[in-house]
Every structure is written in structure tokens, then in C-alpha cells.
Amino acid sequence: MSDIAILQNNLTLGAIVFALGLIGFLVRRNIIVMFLCVEMMLQGVSLSLIAWGRYHNDWSGQILVIFIITVAACEAGVALVLFLMLCKQAGNLDVISWQALREEGQPAYVDHEIPEDAVQEEHWPMLTPAGVQPETDPEERLYRSHV
Amino acid sequence: MMAWLLFAQDDGEARAGIERLAGAFSSDAGRILGCVILLLFGLLLLLPPQGRGKLFWVGTLLAAAGAFGLLIPTLVGTSPVVAFFLLEILVVLGAVGTITSRSPLYSAIWFAVTLLGVGAVLLLNGAQFLGIATVAVYAGAIVVTFLFVLMLSQPEGHTYYDRMSWGAFPMACAVLSGAALTGLIAWQISSNVQENAVRSHVERAVREFAWGEGALESATGAAEVRAASVVTERTGMKLLTVDLSGIRPGALDRHHAPLAGDIRRAVGESFPATGQIQIRRRDVLDSNHVAQLGRELFGRHLISVEIGGVLLLVALVGAFAMASSGSGLSRRSAAASKGLMS
Numbered sequence: 001m002s003d004i005a006i007l008q009n010n011l012t013l014g015a016i017v018f019a020l021g022l023i024g025f026l027v028r029r030n031i032i033v034m035f036l037c038v039e040m041m042l043q044g045v046s047l048s049l050i051a052w053g054r055y056h057n058d059w060s061g062q063i064l065v066i067f068i069i070t071v072a073a074c075e076a077g078v079a080l081v082l083f084l085m086l087c088k089q090a091g092n093l094d095v096i097s098w099q100a101l102r103e104e105g106q107p108a109y110v111d112h113e114i115p116e117d118a119v120q121e122e123h124w125p126m127l128t129p130a131g132v133q134p135e136t137d138p139e140e141r142l143y144r145s146h147v
Numbered sequence: 148m149m150a151w152l153l154f155a156q157d158d159g160e161a162r163a164g165i166e167r168l169a170g171a172f173s174s175d176a177g178r179i180l181g182c183v184i185l186l187l188f189g190l191l192l193l194l195p196p197q198g199r200g201k202l203f204w205v206g207t208l209l210a211a212a213g214a215f216g217l218l219i220p221t222l223v224g225t226s227p228v229v230a231f232f233l234l235e236i237l238v239v240l241g242a243v244g245t246i247t248s249r250s251p252l253y254s255a256i257w258f259a260v261t262l263l264g265v266g267a268v269l270l271l272n273g274a275q276f277l278g279i280a281t282v283a284v285y286a287g288a289i290v291v292t293f294l295f296v297l298m299l300s301q302p303e304g305h306t307y308y309d310r311m312s313w314g315a316f317p318m319a320c321a322v323l324s325g326a327a328l329t330g331l332i333a334w335q336i337s338s339n340v341q342e343n344a345v346r347s348h349v350e351r352a353v354r355e356f357a358w359g360e361g362a363l364e365s366a367t368g369a370a371e372v373r374a375a376s377v378v379t380e381r382t383g384m385k386l387l388t389v390d391l392s393g394i395r396p397g398a399l400d401r402h403h404a405p406l407a408g409d410i411r412r413a414v415g416e417s418f419p420a421t422g423q424i425q426i427r428r429r430d431v432l433d434s435n436h437v438a439q440l441g442r443e444l445f446g447r448h449l450i451s452v453e454i455g456g457v458l459l460l461v462a463l464v465g466a467f468a469m470a471s472s473g474s475g476l477s478r479r480s481a482a483a484s485k486g487l488m489s
Binding site for chain 1: 466
């Protein structure tokens, strides 16, 4: 009966991971975090597939998970480039910037109140200043925004 | 139920009520329902619009109690209990951390923690190659790429949209649907899997026994062999008690089946004999796992491997095309060349 117990345990774990990914996808608004949650749902499915493969003593589950990892890598590469492009156009990673894609007739979502940032200004350790601060080229700021 | 318990006057009535309540929660459906409700409230306290204040630990406790209430009763009977328990703590905590972290940076790092746990669970389940591949490919490559993109696109770290969600009602609906999904799956698993457990166990034993008998017959080329029974089942090995009386000495040499060597080793050269032979199963939990996985992958699934390779190439070219044709890069290179010329 140990096989059954392991199967049941792993299937439950896979279900919990999948559902947590689903909740994260529905609740979070940062595109990258939403994508991480989709990857987490894939992990839940992988867990179940491996558990079934072990139970039936069959390789197909593991083969399928190998292809899941392959497709997930492709998907991550393409999606991250898309996110970079979207972020350049919208200026942030909020999915609300792209709500013009919503279904016709749906009202636009408007933020009612924006919560205060509870995190205090953090003080990072700094080296003691040495020498004079170099002048920055004003033209350089045109193409290097975060110098 | 609780209110009725509080107002019950009669002592015996109250005791009966408590027993009924305990019975409801000791049954699987009741336990799963209770755990799902705990998980629901724990996540509602943890997810973004709520602060990271006093209720943080309450939420963590509730979510952890819910998740482990679902998981721990199914741990009974697994062989490495402590290992499974610790790894599941790692996986669930990482997953909850991923979806509740305010900073996407911490989300990615918690996701890497989840991946470590998942990789170790895969390792315990006999998927050695995949356990390593998950950690190397996911945690090593994909998560690092995520961190790169995060640093490129959101270098300031904290943003307002990471601290909020879609409002109270949609968020409650989302968490409720996720928790209900968990509950339904856990309930289905606990009822159906347990029900079918005994039947499928017997079926499996019969199937493997039939495999052993057929293989023995083809190995010896005779119906003289009567494989008596599957005695025990160990990891990777199957013990067959075989009655080899009446077998002809030349029979083993005529048929070069994989079992011939096993039989010869078990009974020696002395025929007729009765002996126990150990037969290696072609098993997922086998020790030369990777060789067998490779045989399966590049044998039965060769076309899929080729298609996967082409898909990787297409994704690479597509990602590069999108990245280099974006407006931002050309403007930047124009600005850079102007800066060089002036």
C-alpha cells in the first residue's frame, strides 16, 4: 500500500502547488509575477505526472515532463522579450496598462485607493567617499537613464 | 453546529454533538473541507492588499495548517516519511512566498526555493534526471533570466501595483476558486484512489506475474516451467519462485532471452532444480535509470525530441528578432552613435 500512499501524497502536493499558482495568477498584477505563477502551475502538473509514472512503472510521465521543461524554456524566452517590449512602451509592468485589450462593453478598471508604501527608506551600507565626485556628461543621461 | 453545542443544556446531548463533530472532521471530506477553509483565510490574510503587519503570522499559520492538514494524513504509509515531510514544507512555503511577496524579486527567489523542493521530490520519486534538470534548467536558467528582465524593466523595486490587487471581491473570488479546486482534487484523490487501491494492486501483481511467467517460458522454450508465485517485491527486483524440475538442460541455450542468465545464475548448471530467481524489472526506480530513460526518449520519442529541438531554435530566433526590432533599441543605438560622432 506504500505505492498508493506515495501516489496520493504527491498528487495532493501537485494539486496544492497548481492551485497556489492559479491563485497567484488571478490575484497578482505584476506581469512577471503572473508568469512565475504560470510556471508554478506547470510544476504542479509535473509533480502529478511523475507520481503517476512511478505508480504505473511507466516512463511516459517522465518523458512528458522533459518536454514540458523544453516548452517552458521556449515560452519563458519569448515571453520575457515580450515583457521587456511592453515595459518599454507602458513604462511599468502593471497588467492594467494593457486593459484596452479587454472585451468590448466591459468597464475599465480604475484603482480606487493606492496603498501607502509601508516599507521605510532603507539605509544601505556605504563606503566612505574618497576623492571628488566625477561630473556626469548631461548628454550621457539621454541614453543611460540610471547612472 | 458550534452554536448548538454552546447552547446545549443536556450533558449527554453535548457529548453526542462533540462526537458527531469529531466524526465529521475525522472523515476525509470533513478534514478536506476544514483544511480548505483554513487555506482560504490564511491566503486572504497574506495576499497583497493586506499589510505585512500583525496578521502576517496569523495568515502564515492558517495557510500552513490548511496545506499540511491536506498533506500529512496522506503521508502515512510512505516510506521516507521525514524526507517527504520536509520537502513538502519547502515546496508549499516557497509557493506561498512566491504569490505573497510584495517585491517581484523575492517572488522569483521564493520560486527558486519551490523548484529546489520539487526537484528533490522528483528525485525521491525515481526521476533522477528530471530532478537535476528541474534545478539546473528552471532554477539555474529560467529564474535567473526572470531576474535579469526584472532588473532591466523595474529597477526601483517597490511599486504600487505590487502592493494591491483587483479589489476585495474579485480577490476573494480568486482565492475561493483556487481553494475550492484544491479541495475538490484532494477529495477526489482520497476517495477514488483509496477505492481503486486494492483492485489495482491485485491487477498489477497479476500483470507482473504474467509477465514473469511469459518471459520464463520464452527463456526456456518450454511449458515445463511453472513460475509459482511472485513472492516479494523489492525496489527494482522481483523475486520469483520457480519450479524448474523437468526442464531440459539445453533449453536455456536455445532461447536467448534476458532471463536466461538470471535463471542460470540462480540454479547453477544442475538441472533439474527448484530455485528462487531474482529478476530485474525494467523499472522506473531502477539503479541505471538514466540509461533506460535515454533509451525510451531517443527510441520511442525520437520525433518529439527533434520537434523540441526545432521549437527551441524557433523560440531563440523569435526572441532575438523581437528584441532587436523593438523601437527602444534602435533609438538607443542612434543616440549612442550620435554621442560617438559629436
